[in-house]
Amino acid sequence: MTRALITGITGQDGLYLAELLLSKGYDVYGLIRGQNNPKLDLVRETVPGVKLLTGDLTDLSSLLRALQVAQPDEVYNLGAISFVAYSWENAMLTTDVTGKGVLNILEAVRLYSGDDPTKVRFYQASSSEMFGKVQEVPQRESTLLWPRSPYGVAKVFGHYMTINYRESYGMHASSGILFNHESPRRGYEFVTRKVSRAVARIKLGLQDDIVMGNIDAKRDWGFAGDYVEAMWRMLQQDQPDDYVVATGVTHSIRELLDVAFNRVGIEDWAGYIKQDPRFMRPAEVDLLIGDPAKANDQLGWKPKVAFQELIEMMVDNDLDIERTQAGR
Numbered sequence: 001m002t003r004a005l006i007t008g009i010t011g012q013d014g015l016y017l018a019e020l021l022l023s024k025g026y027d028v029y030g031l032i033r034g035q036n037n038p039k040l041d042l043v044r045e046t047v048p049g050v051k052l053l054t055g056d057l058t059d060l061s062s063l064l065r066a067l068q069v070a071q072p073d074e075v076y077n078l079g080a081i082s083f084v085a086y087s088w089e090n091a092m093l094t095t096d097v098t099g100k101g102v103l104n105i106l107e108a109v110r111l112y113s114g115d116d117p118t119k120v121r122f123y124q125a126s127s128s129e130m131f132g133k134v135q136e137v138p139q140r141e142s143t144l145l146w147p148r149s150p151y152g153v154a155k156v157f158g159h160y161m162t163i164n165y166r167e168s169y170g171m172h173a174s175s176g177i178l179f180n181h182e183s184p185r186r187g188y189e190f191v192t193r194k195v196s197r198a199v200a201r202i203k204l205g206l207q208d209d210i211v212m213g214n215i216d217a218k219r220d221w222g223f224a225g226d227y228v229e230a231m232w233r234m235l236q237q238d239q240p241d242d243y244v245v246a247t248g249v250t251h252s253i254r255e256l257l258d259v260a261f262n263r264v265g266i267e268d269w270a271g272y273i274k275q276d277p278r279f280m281r282p283a284e285v286d287l288l289i290g291d292p293a294k295a296n297d298q299l300g301w302k303p304k305v306a307f308q309e310l311i312e313m314m315v316d317n318d319l320d321i322e323r324t325q326a327g328r
């Protein structure tokens with residue numbers, strides 16, 4: 001039985017990846033932090049087959065202990081402070097977790113692996129946010145990185161550290177440069193989920209408007225359930241490598257608003273939107289669009305869920321949640 005350890009098990013991707021690996025017959029371990037993590041029950045209910053271990057990416061010894069218990073063949077490092085806006089207000093914490101945390105887990109895996117650097121296959125959750133002020137359209141594996149946020153800078157550190165451990169020690173370490181991916185499990189702080197919930201609440205008469213930041217930014221949005229499949233495929237390759245994972249299609253936040261409001265029968269949404277500098281970023285990433293050709297060719301990976309279907313799925317899910325809560 002293949003054994004896997006996932007950091008970030010309480011997050012959107014951790015849950016989808018755990019479901020995927022369990023469905024493939026893996027023995028799955030998840031790293032959970034804190035002495036009373038509020039998401040513990042959610043993980044236990046969603047993926048009851050996962051064995052939970054306590055640990056934190058800032059604590060090297062906790063990572064070593066987790067590796068010794070899990071004895072994994074594959075490690076997926078999904079743990080991070082992942083909200084870009086938050087990273088300006090907590091730049092050092094973001095650096096410690098999202099940046100240095102990668103070094104900690106790479107070092108833990110190296111020490112755990114002893115004389116066999118390929119004993120464990122390692123996946124690093126890199127991000128399109130590393131492209132920041134984009135130097136090429138669309139963005140591919142070779143595009144120059146130009147991060148625009150403390151989060152993006154921390155991810156660049158983790159990305160290059162992963163490459164460095166591969167080149168220095170011969171580790172089977174791969175980095176997935178994933179573009180935005182969403183789902184009904186997305187955190188409410190991210191723009192798609194903020195919009196899907198607010199639109200559901202407006203439709204049900206529970207909310208009057210949505211206060212937004214920059215609605216002209218463009219993102220290449222895919223479905224998280226599709227993207228975890230690409231992570232797994234990377235670790236099944238004979239050779240470790242880096243891959244862009246994206247749909248190759250970009251949409252503005254205005255288009256996101258169009259699809260979400262149309263789903264509940266509202267065509268003219270302008271009157272429901274307020275803008276507030278509070279949600280504007282000190283440096284914005286204006287346009288992201290990925291070229292997934294390498295992942296298509298080498299991993300045989302293709303996204304299945306397109307933008308409109310994704311947003312409609314999220315709005316429908318939030319309508320159900322809000323209706324249930326309002327009925328209580």
Ligand code: NDP
Nearest residue numbers: 008010011012013056057078079080082125127178180181
């Ligand atoms: P989430 O924000 O949903 O999940 C982040 C996870 O990291 C949570 O489980 C969180 O645990 C955990 N975490 C936070 N701090 C620590 C720490 N100090 N030690 C260990 N774990 C910690 O993110 P996603 O699931 O959306 O993303 C997964 C990964 O992929 C992240 O690294 C993210 O940066 C990256 N990524 C995401 C993209 C996306 O569009 N979703 C795109 C590209 C990259 P807790 O619940 O305890 O806070």
Ligand code: GDR
Nearest residue numbers: 082084127128129179180189190191192212213214217279
């Ligand atoms: P992003 O996602 O920063 O791309 O990072 P987010 O959904 O937070 O923002 C996308 C774009 O929407 C604009 N925006 C708003 N964003 C939020 N959150 N709230 C608002 O009210 C709002 N109004 C406009 C933003 O300015 C931005 O342009 C996500 C995270 O999952 C990262 O961890 C991951 O690495 C990248 O995607 C790829």
